[in-house]
Amino acid sequence: MAWLLVLFLLPFYVVLSIAFGAVDPLFRTPVPVWNPVQWNPFQFELLFERVFGSGGFLGPAFLRTFAFVAAASAICLLVAYPVAYFVTRYAGRRKLLLLVLLLAPFWVSYMMRMLAWVNLLESDGLVNQALVGAGLLGAPFPWLAGQPVTVTLGLVYGYIPYMVLALYAGLDRVDQRLLEAARDLGASRRRTFLLVTLPLSRQAILAGLVITALPMFGDYFTNDLLSGSPRTSMVGNLVNDAVSSPGQGGQAAALVLVLMALLILPMLAYVRATARAAREAGR
């Protein structure tokens, strides 16, 4: 318990102290101020200025993050739902094999999966070779030069296994007898799906959206590997840049706190909903 306290709550207190702390005038390194009474919000004023001010260069990154995450999670849901649906309802004897294949990406490092796409999407990579060879493209397309499409699809590729798993767990719990009853009572396939399956899987859809979307907000490596251009940078990149450039520690702390504040509600909602579901399943 003490361990958890030291390594969970203490770090956040340090982040707070740095975000509200002073800056060493000589070396411009952040100096944490431990006493909350002396906390100073100037890092947040600076951040606010950079996001919303007239010369605000961070604002677009925030908007872009929301757009990318929304698009990527929507695609994840649209692709993952049919997959999970098929595996729960129609897989039959091949269910175990399909499950193993669906879980396989979890055991492949994220970096490896992105590296694979870097290889494929390079200007002389296989994707361009195939598209040019098929006559769909006149010249190789620069996929890796700051294309929003590439970054969004990269995020989809990276996080979709979580969505599939969440939907699978949810759909698997849907009582098959309810579906049979609906069909027996004369509902068509489509009506059964729309009126029975879909409403019953609402919780799973929400859980899936949360566990795919939230980690995307802190993602910077997908972006760095698949684009690397400031034209597609996201909040995660801002944090990473602030951490790695000297003198920006206070900004990094402030950004982390802002990110935390934006995400805390959906995070807690997810944890509560899951804990409740686990309790109900245990009864």
Place this chain on the structure above:
Amino acid sequence: MPRLKRWLTDPWRRPRLLESLVWAYLAWSILPVALAVWFSFNAGRSRSSWQGFSLRWYWQDPELSVWHDPDLHRALLHSLRLAVLTTLVAVPLGVAFAIGLDRWRGRIAGTFNFQMLLSFVMPEIILAVALLFLVTNLLKVVPLGGGAQLLGLVTFQLSYPVIICRARLLSIGGEYEEAAMDLGASPVRALRHVLLPLLAPAIFASAVLVFADVIDDFVLVRYLSSDAATEPMSVKIYNSARSSTTPALNALASIMLASSLLAVALGTLVYRRFTRGERGQESAVGELAVQV
């Protein structure tokens, strides 16, 4: 036409469209990685045109292969070292926690569940930055690099063994241990000769999970690394994915993939052996899937 109509209205037809979508999805999710592994065996320098099979990028190339390039070599060893050390620290600690929690009950158990659930959804960068500031500002005794990485990894991996062992403890119940003590075993002997052997599958499963997870970790270890010597494989791939021009990086990634797959495959086999003959035993993976 009537056949088509009958096929369309047949309520029991197999959902071909759905099925092909599933296979397309699987191909899309697995093929890129398979191709990356395939090109690590390329004889040429290209990562996109095949020039014949060779093990050049693993050890034959005298300078650029994983075996001979000191940077890649070091990254590989550092990853494995971190994974082994974290497993060795986190698993015994987690098992002790789980047994303790099983005795005391109370709110502390909820904390672990909370932490595990939270770590699924909280962007890792938040935790990593917080820990980085902690280590650089407060816990200055812990130097950045191996020590700090180990500390951070143990913290975040601890919940796997705790949760898996607790689930197993619940299904074992208290009777075996009580029977042992009724027959004259001291509490320590009962723990050593009865409870721990019964817990073995859970301990093993969590060790595998921790090992495979640490090998793949990126955000945390990157922020807590001090210099090139403490950068593991994932960071190495991140640093040079866009600049490196040889398949040696693919070879490194393939080794990384092989080690986590090996750990998981071995884990599944041993776990099955341990729990053979037990009814209703969910596999470790299944348990985790339920957790999500």
